[in-house]
Amino acid sequence: MAASFYSNSVHVDFDSVLAMGEPGMVSMFQALVASGLQGFLGCTAVVYEEALVEFFANGTVRDGLVVSSVNGVVVEISEELFAESFELPVDGLGDLSEIPKDAIFYARSIVSLSGEPVSLSGRKNQMKFEFRLLCDIMAKAISVKAGSFNAITVEKFSLITAVVCSVRMNWAKILFSIFKRMVTPGSKQAKGFAIQISLLLANIPNLELGASSEFPASKILTKKTLHRFISINDRDGAEEASGETKQRAASKKRPAADVGAAVTKKKRTSKRKLTLETGIQASQGLRYSNQSFAGEYS
Template structure:
């Protein structure tokens, strides 16, 4: 089974989510489309599990082109083919390290729940709800990195900044470089892009891809799944606040108990000194 190749995947049904009543959430998805990712995140959902396993097991990179065999047939995927297939922009920043610092500074305030610039070493619950979801989309569908999805990282926030501040990004170069890392031996890059790779393989007429597999509906963002995301995050946020309050109360009790012990110790020491003085 190749389900592990999309265990953390996230796909978007733009027609569904743009029909939501939540204006802020709709605005976030509109910004995501404007960034040039609609063709990549909203492409037709199809997965060929056996072909995916074949491609990753046999793939290598030569002269910037991904070369593999699927069902015994040669497959070559270039950056140009990748860009054309998903209508990805080829202009703009080619690397997240080129992100302007002033844009990141602005984005830290734009996405903030409190209005204060968020910490880039904090957690996503510092953000307004639409941007928490955007953080998940960037972590799952774009950067495809393992780890805590609640934690904010510089990489994830740079991707969020692209969308929030309308930064022109060379998505073709960035996404294809991630794909090349996926197939490179010894790379720690997680496997992903299951839907996109499946669609690319379907364009090769000589390939026998076998039966397509059903992509989990829970991993496609629709009105229903977005509302579920909001509900879960609201609940988790409330539990976190409650937990923090309990920890604070416990801490106060511990401080009070400690203060009592110190007070008793001081009284004991003072009494001992008095007894000693009386004897002398």
């Protein structure tokens, strides 16, 4: 099903989110615009599901081009076409590993909720909410990774740093490299870019795509859907904090409870043994002093 290609994706309605009354959130989206990613993240949200399935089934990389066929029509997508279609920057760093270390260190403090630099092996609840959302956007719409989206990874944080610290990036090269991995047989890269590929296919001459589907409204970031993201993150953060508190409390009480239980058990056993012996002695005394009772209890 083509839905699997965008089940974890997000898209951005920049007109809506830039009109929000949340200064931190607006500032984050303005940084995305300044980075040159608006055309990619905010293009027309239409999906051609049947064409997508066929595109990925037949896709491969040949001579640096993404090549496939849909409805019998050969499709060839170059990095240049990819860049032009989404108005992506073509100058700057072409690899995330080239981002300066001091920029990453600086970004770790900028995005932090507590003020302490966030851990690159921690979870995104260390970050202010607008940067948790940016982490989601980078993971789901840019790097397109499967698995947990709560963990911070070096790759995700490098993407965040590029936006937050205004690092000049060759986004055309970076995104097209991800695109090529999507159609490479045996690659572990998750498949995505459903909206962007649909737009590219729609511009191929003489290609009939069939009926289109609207991208799910719940996955488009608007003023309305952002409230849902906020409530979910607030709830998850509260649950995690509560869980950590309970775990710490349990870990402190458990050793003391074990020691106390052992001591109590030992005393209780000794007392029970003493009582039993006393009872036996008493019954023996009664047996020998009163034959009628001895007959009843023997």
